[in-house]
């Protein structure tokens with residue numbers, strides 16, 4: 044076993060090429076601890092950078108080159124991400140559920156024509172997509188969605204409401220789970236649609252939430268309610284065929300449950316919290332003289348490290364083609380619960396200053412700490428709640444059942 | 455032995471329940487939270503109930519009620535949770551004035567506190583946050599006719615609403631005095647801090663000149679007396695947190711019955727049940743330790759250990775119950791208009807107020823004689 048990658052000269056050469064290219068092309072965008080503050084202009088800069096990455100196949104580097112991906116190995120993708128990370132730039136550089144979730148579902152379940160049509164625009168960054176699963180009456184029980192897509196000639200007519208979806212600044216496409224046959228039995232009544240978001244009958248309304256967490260740097264900032272009122276979409280856009288939506292969803296849900304993390308980096312919050320602790324005083328004395336404070340900082344560190352290692356294991360095993368079962372949900376659950384216990388450790392250590400939002404002279408680490416205090420609460424729910432991760436772990440381990448549940452198809 | 459509310463306490467309870475229905479509906483609380491309605495707008499309604507004088511003696515225009523009575527009132531306010539300076543002024547400042555102030559200072563200010571004409575906030579904590587004597591670094595320099603106050607007071611609840619501050623400042627060496635400072639005195643600047651907390655402010659004291667009579671009790675060191683007042687106030691604050699816990703518990707119970715997934719109420723899932731059982735356990739642990747602590751204060755029994763235990767349990771319990779409630783509610787819980795985040799913010803805001811859970815545990819150890827060198 045080896046926890047470090049040994050880079051070959053060829054890989055080092057690729058890294059040098061990537062570094063030079065990134066330096067020449069990366070836009071300078073101010074750090075926004077709360078992604079809701081990303082301006083339209085800054086978003087456009089991110090998109091433009093995404094298109095430039097996409098033209099080289101570097102936006103989704105491990106996806107097949109024939110559809111606009113990079114066809115790169117896991118190692119080269121990691122090198123690329125590490126180089127981008129030097130500029131605090133994640134991959135993709137904006138919120139997009141296309142290349143890592145929806146795109147893989149299309150790759151697995153789409154027809155040749157659908158792959159040729161949808162994948163290049165996703166993988167080259169020409170469109171970004173939102174994920175539209177959740178509805179007012181269907182959260183954990185995703186298979187119970189009510190939004191209908193009824194066939195009418197060469198089109199489907201879509202009616203319904205999706206909530207907690209998307210981001211700020213719109214999207215060109217969304218992918219969604221819909222009911223194609225209201226009379227069919229559960230799990231056999233669903234379809235999976237690529238939805239152009241400029242069609243008549245679509246209304247997007249921003250939700251007022253405590254906070255919206257998300258992937259570091261590429262967080263979405265905002266979530267919306269999306270209404271569909273007799274939206275007519277070409278039948279071509281239904282991926283996987285009528286009645287197969289649940290199977291298609293099984294693919295991207297499998298990834299969302301803890302396999303979404305890319306090359307795994309240290310949580311930058313750790314250094315920020317340690318920095319604060321090293322410099323803070325109480326009653327004129329260094330804060331670190333307090334043994335309780337040191338204990339809480341170590342609790343924080345352990346949560347961060349175990350989360351990092353579980354994701355690292357999953358990333359490495361997935362790259363080596365090993366079949367994962369419960370491990371994705373396990374890492375995701377650990378991440379979610381770790382965020383909560385870390386938030387409390389930070390509040391214990393810092394006091395109410397952890398609650399001060401930027402811009403303010405008292406905000407810690409430019410506001411990253413306050414954002415984490417809110418984000419830790421919110422991060423419990425996306426991609427399936429903590430309880431649902433436990434449901435999945437139990438089924439995959441075969442707790443109380445002789446037959447283990449099979450993971451969703453990834454290829 | 456009688457663990458039920460008495461007749462008079464049931465009346466107090468229904469007074470506040472009426473107030474909540476009439477003036478602090480969930481829609482109103484959400485609007486205050488969002489900043490579309492000023493929190494000060496609720497002040498006349500609060501004052502009209504007489505609750506601001508609950509712990510002020512009758513001779514100063516108050517009710518002269520018991521701590522248990524105040525507990526009943528503040529538990530109901532905590533259910534909202536109703537924000538505002540009711541606790542800061544009507545409980546904390548009123549008790550500090552009684553414990554530390556001279557007879558003249560008491561008759562000058564307690565009637566206005568009881569009527570709500572004056573709003574007092576207690577400005578003790580600073581950037582190097584803490585509730586111990588050694589955490590006070592603001593200074594009070596002696597001048598020929600009084601003092602000059604300088605320093606930064608941070609995370610002061612209700613600073614923006616206050617007409618007066620009770621400011622803790624060093625008067626020399628380790629001595630800490632408490633000063634009455636009008637919020638409009640030259641050199642005083644206040645603002646509310648942005649973020650997840652609610653109603654916490656910054657109070658800048660830039661060479662604030664005050665008269666000799668501003669020093670509470672004329673005592674250059676009033677810290678021990680201040681701590682005695684703080685201990686009593688803490689028990690009432692715990693009651694407010696118990697009210698918050700109760701409200702969070704009720705929200706979860708209701709939601710567990712009405713929200714359906716997989717063709718059944720989510721309350722049928724044992725994972726959801728476990729969260730709500732944790733919440734009710736936090737609630738009852740905080741509730742009964744708080745009630746007993748209030749009773750000890752009322753009956754002149756040694757109350758130190760009881761108050762510290764209740765405070766640790768109420769602060770932690772409220773915080774953890776909000777986390778569990780977010781698990782139970784998932785998405786809808788973070789929608790601001792739903793109302794759960796009012797408690798989430800309040801539980802974080804109060805977590806360190808009048809001492810963190812860690813502070814109270816340390817004090818509890820001391821009260822139990824668990825200190826090295828004592829036998």
Ligand SMILES: Cc1cc2nc3c(=O)[nH]c(=O)nc-3n(C[C@H](O)[C@H](O)[C@H](O)COP(=O)(O)OP(=O)(O)OC[C@H]3O[C@@H](n4cnc5c(N)ncnc54)[C@H](O)[C@@H]3O)c2cc1C
Nearest residue numbers: 176177182183207424425426428430720723781782784785
């Ligand atoms: C910040 C954020 C971002 C999001 N982004 C998206 C997005 O981009 N696209 C999208 O489609 N959705 C998104 N969601 C929605 C998210 O997927 C749902 O909130 C989540 O799946 C839970 O659904 P729910 O909120 O309806 O809760 P419910 O399903 O109603 O859950 C309520 C409670 O019941 C429990 N429960 C339900 N079923 C079971 C069971 N079988 N066993 C045990 N316990 C159970 C839950 O764990 C929870 O405690 C987002 C949510 C948030 C908060």
Ligand SMILES: Cc1cc2nc3c(=O)[nH]c(=O)nc-3n(C[C@H](O)[C@H](O)[C@H](O)COP(=O)(O)OP(=O)(O)OC[C@H]3O[C@@H](n4cnc5c(N)ncnc54)[C@H](O)[C@@H]3O)c2cc1C
Nearest residue numbers: 182183184185186230289293296297300426427431434716
């Ligand atoms: C964001 C999000 C992500 C989710 N990800 C997953 C996921 O990766 N895997 C997953 O199983 N659920 C996923 N769910 C749904 C959630 O995990 C459900 O609690 C759980 O899957 C049970 O759902 P069920 O519809 O199978 O209901 P149940 O009532 O438990 O099952 C009904 C029947 O369907 C069968 N069944 C179960 N899974 C499948 C399947 N994939 N295809 C066909 N039949 C099936 C069961 O064996 C059973 O006979 C997700 C939900 C959300 C909100």
